[in-house]
Amino acid sequence: MDFKELKQFLCEHDNYIILTHKSPDGDTLGSAFALCSALRDMGKRCDVINNENLPVRYNFLYDGYYLQEFTAETVVAVDIADEKLFGSRLAKYAGKVDLCIDHHISNTGYAKNTVLDPQASAAALVLFEFFKDQGIPLNDFRAMCLYTGIATDTGCFKFDNTIPRAHLAAAELMKYNIDFSKINRRMFDIKSKERLKIEAMMSEQMEYYFDDRCSVMTLTSEIMSHSGVEPAEFDGLASIPLSVEGVDIGITIKQRHENVFKLSVRTTDAIDASAFCKKFGGGGHIRAAGCEIEGSLDEVKRAVLEQVQNVLKQADENR
Amino acid sequence: MDFKELKQFLCEHDNYIILTHKSPDGDTLGSAFALCSALRDMGKRCDVINNENLPVRYNFLYDGYYLQEFTAETVVAVDIADEKLFGSRLAKYAGKVDLCIDHHISNTGYAKNTVLDPQASAAALVLFEFFKDQGIPLNDFRAMCLYTGIATDTGCFKFDNTIPRAHLAAAELMKYNIDFSKINRRMFDIKSKERLKIEAMMSEQMEYYFDDRCSVMTLTSEIMSHSGVEPAEFDGLASIPLSVEGVDIGITIKQRHENVFKLSVRTTDAIDASAFCKKFGGGGHIRAAGCEIEGSLDEVKRAVLEQVQNVLKQADENR
Numbered sequence: 001m002d003f004k005e006l007k008q009f010l011c012e013h014d015n016y017i018i019l020t021h022k023s024p025d026g027d028t029l030g031s032a033f034a035l036c037s038a039l040r041d042m043g044k045r046c047d048v049i050n051n052e053n054l055p056v057r058y059n060f061l062y063d064g065y066y067l068q069e070f071t072a073e074t075v076v077a078v079d080i081a082d083e084k085l086f087g088s089r090l091a092k093y094a095g096k097v098d099l100c101i102d103h104h105i106s107n108t109g110y111a112k113n114t115v116l117d118p119q120a121s122a123a124a125l126v127l128f129e130f131f132k133d134q135g136i137p138l139n140d141f142r143a144m145c146l147y148t149g150i151a152t153d154t155g156c157f158k159f160d161n162t163i164p165r166a167h168l169a170a171a172e173l174m175k176y177n178i179d180f181s182k183i184n185r186r187m188f189d190i191k192s193k194e195r196l197k198i199e200a201m202m203s204e205q206m207e208y209y210f211d212d213r214c215s216v217m218t219l220t221s222e223i224m225s226h227s228g229v230e231p232a233e234f235d236g237l238a239s240i241p242l243s244v245e246g247v248d249i250g251i252t253i254k255q256r257h258e259n260v261f262k263l264s265v266r267t268t269d270a271i272d273a274s275a276f277c278k279k280f281g282g283g284g285h286i287r288a289a290g291c292e293i294e295g296s297l298d299e300v301k302r303a304v305l306e307q308v309q310n311v312l313k314q315a316d317e318n319r
Numbered sequence: 320m321d322f323k324e325l326k327q328f329l330c331e332h333d334n335y336i337i338l339t340h341k342s343p344d345g346d347t348l349g350s351a352f353a354l355c356s357a358l359r360d361m362g363k364r365c366d367v368i369n370n371e372n373l374p375v376r377y378n379f380l381y382d383g384y385y386l387q388e389f390t391a392e393t394v395v396a397v398d399i400a401d402e403k404l405f406g407s408r409l410a411k412y413a414g415k416v417d418l419c420i421d422h423h424i425s426n427t428g429y430a431k432n433t434v435l436d437p438q439a440s441a442a443a444l445v446l447f448e449f450f451k452d453q454g455i456p457l458n459d460f461r462a463m464c465l466y467t468g469i470a471t472d473t474g475c476f477k478f479d480n481t482i483p484r485a486h487l488a489a490a491e492l493m494k495y496n497i498d499f500s501k502i503n504r505r506m507f508d509i510k511s512k513e514r515l516k517i518e519a520m521m522s523e524q525m526e527y528y529f530d531d532r533c534s535v536m537t538l539t540s541e542i543m544s545h546s547g548v549e550p551a552e553f554d555g556l557a558s559i560p561l562s563v564e565g566v567d568i569g570i571t572i573k574q575r576h577e578n579v580f581k582l583s584v585r586t587t588d589a590i591d592a593s594a595f596c597k598k599f600g601g602g603g604h605i606r607a608a609g610c611e612i613e614g615s616l617d618e619v620k621r622a623v624l625e626q627v628q629n630v631l632k633q634a635d636e637n638r
Contacts, residue, residue, distance in 0.1 A: 157476045157489070158507065160500035167490035170476070171483035181479035182588075188477065192564045193531060200522035203515045212512060245511045269501075 001099075001115045007134040009099060009113060010039065015073035016046040019097070021080045022087030024050055026058060026152030026187060028079035031101065031123040033061050034145035035078060038136050045070045051087030057186055061145055074098050079123035079149075081107045101126055103153075121166040124149025128169045143176035148183055156184055194229040201227070202237055206244070214308045215241040219254040220297065238264035238288075248315065249276070249308055253300065256292065261300045264290050270315045279307055320418075320434045326453040328418060328432060329358065334392035335365040338416070340399045341406030343369055345377060345471030345506060347398035350420065350442040352380050353464035354397060357455050364389045370406030376505055380464055393417050398442035398468075400426045420445055422472075440485040443468025447488045462495035467502055475503055513548040520546070521556055525563075533627045534560040538573040539616065557583035557607075567634065568595070568627055572619065575611065580619045583609050589634045598626055 001009065016039055020028040032048045039046040045068050054062055075097045080086070081104035083094045100111035103126055105118035117126045124146045131138060131146075138146075150169055154162040157170070174180060191199070201223075207216045217240060224234055234254070241250025249271050252264040263280065266288050267273040273289040280303075282291020293300045320328065337355055339347040351367045358365040364387050373381055394416045399405070400423035402413045419430035422445055424437035439445045443465045450457060450465075457465075469488055473481040476489070493499060510518070520542075526535045536559060543553055553573070560569025568590050571583040582599065585607050586592040592608040599622075601610020612619045 157486075158500065158503040162493070162499070164490035164493045167476075167486040167493070171486035171490070174481075174483050174486070180481070181477065184477040189558075189562050190564050191562055193527065196522050196525070196563055200519040203519035204523070206515070208512065239508075243508050243510055244515055245509050 001113050003115075003130045003133045005113075006099075006101075006115050006130060007136070010042070010044075013074040013098070014044050015070050016044060017072045017075055018046065018048045019075065019077045019080060019086065019090055019093060020048065020050050021085040022051040022090075024052070024054065024058075026061075027122045027124055027149040029054065029058050029061050030145040030147075030149030030152070031078040031127050033065065034124065034127055034142045034149075035076070035101070036065075037139075037142050037145070038131065040068075041137075047072075049090060051089045057190070058148075060183065060186075061148060064141075076101070077111060078127075079103070083108070083110045101130075119163060121161045121163055122150045122153035124153070125166055125169055128173070129165070132172075138173075138176060140177045143173045144178045144183070147173040147178055147180055148187070151180070151184060152187060156188055192233065194233050198227060198229055198233055199237065199240065202240060206241065208244075208247075209305060210309065210312055212244070212246050213248045213312055214251065214305070215244050215247045215249075216251045216253065216301070216304075217241050218297070218301075219252065221255045224255075238266055242266040242268070248312065249273075251304060251308075253297070253304070255297070259296060260292060260294050261297065262290065262292050263304065264288075271311050276307065276311055280304075320432050322434075322449045322452045324432075325418075325420075325434050325449060326455070329361070329363075332393040332417070333363050334389050335363060336391045336394055337365065337367045338394065338396045338399060338405065338409050338412060339367065339369050340404040341370040341409075343371070343373065343377075345380075346441045346443055346468040348373065348377050348380050349464040349466075349468030349471070350397040350446050352384065353443065353446055353461045353468075354395070354420070355384075356458075356461050356464070357450065359387075360456075366391075368409065370408045376509070377467075379502065379505075380467060383460075395420070396430060397446075398422070402427070402429045420449075438482060440480045440482055441469045441472035443472075444485055444488055447492070448484070451491075457492075457495060459496045462492045463497045463502070466492040466497055466499055467506070470499075470503060471506060475507055511552065513552050517546060517548055517552055518556065518559065521559060525560065527563075527566075528624060529628065529631055531563070531565050532567045532631055533570065533624070534563050534566045534568075535570045535572065535620070535623075536560050537616070537620075538571065540574045543574075557585060561585040561587070567631065568592075570623060570627075572616070572623070574616070578615060579611060579613055580616065581609065581611050582619075582623065583607075590630050595626065595630055599623075 018032045018036055020032045036046045036048050047067055075093055077097045077100045079102060097111040100114045101123055102116050103120040103123050107116050120126045128146045150166050154166055202217050238252045248268045250266045254262045256262050265273045265276055272286055274284050274286050277283055277289035277291040280291040280293050284290050335358055337351045339351045355365045355367050366386055394412055396416045396419045398421060416430040419433045420442055421435050422439040422442050426435050436445045447465045469485050473485055521536050557571040567587045569585045573581045575581050584592045584595055591605055593603050593605050596602055596608035596610040599610035599612050603609050
């Protein structure tokens with residue numbers, strides 16, 4: 001579906017519900033609330049439906065939001081590549097999505113109609129360009145939503161998925177009254193007291209191998225339960241090991257059960273993380289991948305470090 | 320001086336040396352090497368002169384650089400607001416700068432000719448717009464230099480000095496062959512092993528006051544000498560205390576001498592950091608300021624926390 005057809009679709013339908021993906025981030029939420037606001041301004045009835053309670057850090061996106069009461073007729077998914085990402089509460093919408101607006105090249109095509117731009121840095125960038133192309137007006141709120149989506153998915157224009165169009169969009173969105181530096185601070189800088197404590201704890205126990213080219217962070221069940229901190233606070237630590245100067249492969253080992261450990265592997269361009277994890281039956285992206293390994297912690301570490309030695313040797317030979 | 324006059328100036332002069340400011344950052348270095356490269360391509364002789372050894376983290380800016388041999392005739396300063404920022408090695412150029420290209424509103428006007436755009440997010444943004452306006456060609460290297468300058472000074476487009484023109488410049492610069500995500504990773508994510516250790520140590524000993532609205536990090540001479548880490552690694556920690564959720568005023572207390580402590584104060588928009596530090600004879604910006612206080616650590620803390628209590632009370636009343 002192109003932008004013109006999308007506009008026509010939106011005009012011809014009504015009573016929308018917009019789905020966001022589970023563990024919602026700034027892109028799925030920003031896109032959903034921007035589209036909802038635009039549809040309501042077009043005289044349509046529209047609600048945003050989420051799988052779980054919305055994260056407090058994004059409350060600026062939904063603070064003024066209110067539910068409308070109507071019978072849903074048109075189901076829209078934003079930033080959702082696969083029905084598996086609906087989560088349990090939204091599972092009932094599988095097979096019933098009328099329109100999907102997305103930017104993931106891995107989109108499974110589950111919706112009856114799809115607007116997909118796999119080059120776009122964010123779903124919010126697709127929406128921004130659609131609004132602009134089809135003359136759907138922006139306002140401060142919608143600009144803030146779309147900026148948040150683009151900033152989230154590009155790591156504030158830092159990651160290599162940042163394309164010139166993302167910067168051009170930001171330049172236009174910033175002309176609206178958005179406190180973007182406050183938004184960025186909330187999204188990228190602020191941590192809970194507990195999170196800061198955990199990061200400190202994990203950084204202090206980091207182990208280094210092979211002339212500090214490999215760093216390993218280990219999260220045992222014991223560490224997690226003794227910390228007195230919510231398990232969710234232990235998510236997303238996997239980028240820490242690779243943040244150390246000189247490290248080419250940063251590994252996070254997280255205990256799942258007695259003898260089961262989950263590996264998160266992050267690498268520089270010297271090493272293929274996906275190939276590394278495939279050796280252990282896992283997979284992922286070239287710079288970020290994962291796998292699960294059974295055995296005692298000692299056994300797991302030994303196997304992993306042996307494989308690290310192999311790939312570092314290979315990397316040296318390829319230089 | 321406007322861009323046309325600047326172009327004329329550059330054409331009419333030769334045998335340039337370009338000065339960067341002490342403790343050089345990505346903006347002063349990026350601007351200097353971009354301008355040097357452009358001048359050399361115009362057939363001029365040009366060197367970049369620095370007060371100290373260049374930081375390794377910026378080696379991509381000077382890796383292919385070589386000194387030319389000539390007698391300096393024209394002295395240019397980039398991103399230097401004040402002759403005080405020359406540093407001891409460049410002090411001899413005070414009063415001898417022919418041209419200054421800058422973006423600091425505080426520029427003292429020390430140069431014979433000044434190209435100043437106080438709205439610009441970075442000196443590199445001024446240079447980019449000058450190159451574009453006057454048809455001075457970019458190439459991969461100069462684009463990388465200018466991108467680095469703009470990204471540095473905006474905290475990768477995160478800070479509130481990021482203007483739409485900074486994004487427009489980035490969009491154009493990214494069309495050149497720049498590995499911007501690698502540059503950003505080096506500038507914003509990578510830390511030395513020692514730095515990670517120190518940050519962890521400081522985070523673990525952070526103290527919280529007044530319902531966690533104030534956080535205090537204390538760096539005594541003892542901590543610093545016992546850590547076995549270079550003193551320079553203890554610079555720039557001042558943003559950590561304010562990175563905690565709910566904190567409105569984050570304070571770093573760093574010991575200077577036996578009974579002298581330096582305060583770095585960072586605040587949210589609830590509190591004026593500059594006014595806070597003025598109470599102790601210091602000053603600075605509204606969100607980042609500093610001062611020096613004499614007394615024992617206990618005395619200093621007591622005085623500081625008393626003042627914190629006052630400003631928090633005031634902040635509550637203003638709500």
